[in-house]
Amino acid sequence: MVTEPLTESGAAALSQGFKALSDPVRLRLLSLIAARAGDEVCVCELTDTFTQSGPTISHHLKVLRDAGLVSSERRGSWVYYRIVPAALGTLSQVLDPSTLAARAAGQ
Amino acid sequence: MVTEPLTESGAAALSQGFKALSDPVRLRLLSLIAARAGDEVCVCELTDTFTQSGPTISHHLKVLRDAGLVSSERRGSWVYYRIVPAALGTLSQVLDPSTLAARAAGQ
DNA sequence: CCCTGGTTTCGACGGATGTCAAACTCGACG
DNA sequence: CGTCGAGTTTGACATCCGTCGAAACCAGGG
Numbered sequence: 001m002v003t004e005p006l007t008e009s010g011a012a013a014l015s016q017g018f019k020a021l022s023d024p025v026r027l028r029l030l031s032l033i034a035a036r037a038g039d040e041v042c043v044c045e046l047t048d049t050f051t052q053s054g055p056t057i058s059h060h061l062k063v064l065r066d067a068g069l070v071s072s073e074r075r076g077s078w079v080y081y082r083i084v085p086a087a088l089g090t091l092s093q094v095l096d097p098s099t100l101a102a103r104a105a106g107q
Numbered sequence: 108m109v110t111e112p113l114t115e116s117g118a119a120a121l122s123q124g125f126k127a128l129s130d131p132v133r134l135r136l137l138s139l140i141a142a143r144a145g146d147e148v149c150v151c152e153l154t155d156t157f158t159q160s161g162p163t164i165s166h167h168l169k170v171l172r173d174a175g176l177v178s179s180e181r182r183g184s185w186v187y188y189r190i191v192p193a194a195l196g197t198l199s200q201v202l203d204p205s206t207l208a209a210r211a212a213g214q
Numbered sequence: 215c216c217c218t219g220g221t222t223t224c225g226a227c228g229g230a231t232g233t234c235a236a237a238c239t240c241g242a243c244g
Numbered sequence: 245c246g247t248c249g250a251g252t253t254t255g256a257c258a259t260c261c262g263t264c265g266a267a268a269c270c271a272g273g274g
Contacts, residue, residue, distance in 0.1 A: 022125045023126075024118040024119045024122045031118070053265080059223095059262080078271095085204045088203075166253090183241070
C-alpha cells in the first residue's frame with residue numbers, strides 16, 4: 001500500500017489524523033470509546049470522567065469526528081459515539097515496523 | 108500489554124509521541140529516514156528535500172529525537188539520523204484494530 | 215407552550231508551536 | 245591557529261490550539 005516515502009500531500013493528510021491524537025484528553029476519549037468496540041458510548045458518560053468542562057469535551061469530540069476517527073449519532077436527547085476502525089487502522093499501519101521494512105525493501 | 112482504557116499519565120505519554128507525528132514536515136522526515144531502515148541518513152540529504160530553512164529542519168529533527176522516534180550520531184562533520192523501531196511500534200500498536208478488540212474483550 | 219436537561223456553538227484569553235534570520239558550536243583542513 | 249562548512253541554538257514573530265463561561269440549540273415532559 002504505502003511502499004514509497006510519503007508525498008507532500010500524503011504527509012499532510014496523515015498529519016491531520018495524528019494531530020487529532022496529539023492531545024491527552026482526546027486519546028483518553030478515544031480509548032474510552034474504543035473500549036466498547038462495536039457498541040456506542042453516550043457523551044454524558046464521557047463528560048463525567050474528565051475534569052474539563054462539557055464544552056471542552058464536546059470540542060475534542062468534534063476534532064476526533066472531523067478527523068474521521070469516530071462517528072456520532074443522536075438518538076433522543078443523547079448523542080452516542082463509536083469508533084471508526086478503518087481510520088485507526090490506516091494510521092496504525094503507517095507506523096507498523098513491518099510496513100516500514102516493506103517500504104525500505106521497495107525502495 | 109495495553110488491555111485497559113488509557114490512564115491519565117499513560118495518555119499524556121502517548122500523546123507526546125503522536126504530537127511529534129502531527130506535522131507534515133516531521134512525517135516526511137520520518138518517512139525519509141525510515142526508507143533506509145537499519146541504515147542512516149545524513150541531515151544534508153534531508154535539508155535538500157524541503158523548502159523550509161535549515162534551522163527549521165533541525166528543529167523538527169529535535170522534536171522527533173526528543174520523542175524518542177529517531178536517534179542521531181555525529182561522525183566527522185556530518186550528523187546521521189536513524190529510526191528507533193520500538194518507539195514506532197508502540198504507537199502503532201495502540202491504534203491497531205486487533206489491540207483495540209483485545210482491549211474491549213479485556214474490559 | 216414553556217420549562218428542563220443534554221449537547222453544541224460562540225467569543226475570548228493565555229500558552230504552545232512553526233518559521234525564519236542571526237549567532238553559535240564543532241570538526242576538518244590548510 | 246584561522247577559516248570554512250555542517251548543524252544546532254537563540255530570539256522574535258505570527259499563528260494555532262486548549263480551555264472556559266455564556267449563549268444557543270434540541271428533544272422530551274409537564
